[in-house]
Amino acid sequence: MRILILGAGKMGSFFSDLLSFGHEVAVMESDAARLRFVYNVYRFTSMEEVEEFRPELVINCVTLSCTVSAFEALLPHLEPSCIISDIASVKTGLKEFYEGTHMRYVSVHPMFGPTFANLGNLQSENAIIINEPAAEPVRGSDPEGLDFFRELFASLKLNVREYTFAGHDEVVAYSLTIPFASTLVFGAIMKHQDVPGTTFKRHLSIARGLLGEDDYLLSEILFNPHSVPQLEKIISELAVLKGIVERRDGSQMRAFLDRVRRNVD
Numbered sequence: 001m002r003i004l005i006l007g008a009g010k011m012g013s014f015f016s017d018l019l020s021f022g023h024e025v026a027v028m029e030s031d032a033a034r035l036r037f038v039y040n041v042y043r044f045t046s047m048e049e050v051e052e053f054r055p056e057l058v059i060n061c062v063t064l065s066c067t068v069s070a071f072e073a074l075l076p077h078l079e080p081s082c083i084i085s086d087i088a089s090v091k092t093g094l095k096e097f098y099e100g101t102h103m104r105y106v107s108v109h110p111m112f113g114p115t116f117a118n119l120g121n122l123q124s125e126n127a128i129i130i131n132e133p134a135a136e137p138v139r140g141s142d143p144e145g146l147d148f149f150r151e152l153f154a155s156l157k158l159n160v161r162e163y164t165f166a167g168h169d170e171v172v173a174y175s176l177t178i179p180f181a182s183t184l185v186f187g188a189i190m191k192h193q194d195v196p197g198t199t200f201k202r203h204l205s206i207a208r209g210l211l212g213e214d215d216y217l218l219s220e221i222l223f224n225p226h227s228v229p230q231l232e233k234i235i236s237e238l239a240v241l242k243g244i245v246e247r248r249d250g251s252q253m254r255a256f257l258d259r260v261r262r263n264v265d
Contacts, residue, residue, distance in 0.1 A: 004055035008034040012061035095165040106145030131162040173226030
């Protein structure tokens with residue numbers, strides 16, 4: 001298959017490396033300097049090159065804030081049979097965008113960001129495939145595109161789940177909003193320690209990694225319409241814990257810890 005990857009960042013480079021030995025792959029990147037780090041692929045900087053390549057599948061790996069604009073610039077140069085896809089971690093507005101293009105599409109979310117995941121060993125990582133049903137005259141997720149990513153993720157031994165766009169947003173609100181918010185609160189109140197403990201250092205490492213992500217990405221994940229109920233759960237549990245600590249209630253603390261252990265087992 002002829003595959004065009006948009007963006008030569010960490011995830012774009014990951015997918016180009018992964019796919020280049022089984023497919024004819026090209027990488028499109030506006031910053032030509034980044035193309036120094038991709039190999040065994042065609043390196044494109046112009047739409048004329050894209051037209052000559054005639055991709056059968058496009059994987060959009062640009063930063064979240066540029067996902068739609070990158071598609072909009074590219075669409076006039078694609079054949080109607082081409083499948084367009086994205087790997088965005090926030091799907092807000094993408095369903096409506098895809099439906100408006102009338103193109104074949106598939107959307108996925110690799111749940112292994114380059115900040116923390118070992119991209120060389122993903123067997124313990126997860127991925128989401130958006131399987132949006134068709135509703136005439138609107139297209140749903142393209143069957144061929146779905147099969148492509150099912151096979152690709154299976155080859156990486158990922159744990160894969162399929163959701164609609166709406167179902168994805170609910171899952172992401174739980175799996176990303178809670179750790180993101182908890183880490184940001186930790187960072188907001190922390191002060192540097194002369195003799196930090198191991199737990200503190202691990203939390204600090206996570207906070208630094210998270211804050212290395214794009215501000216737009218962090219904001220959009222937290223602006224998910226399903227985030228507020230998750231934040232309310234954090235606030236509620238903090239209030240419970242605060243009350244137990246204030247009362248120095250040993251039996252309630254043991255009960256609280258037992259409940260937490262059951263949750264994380």
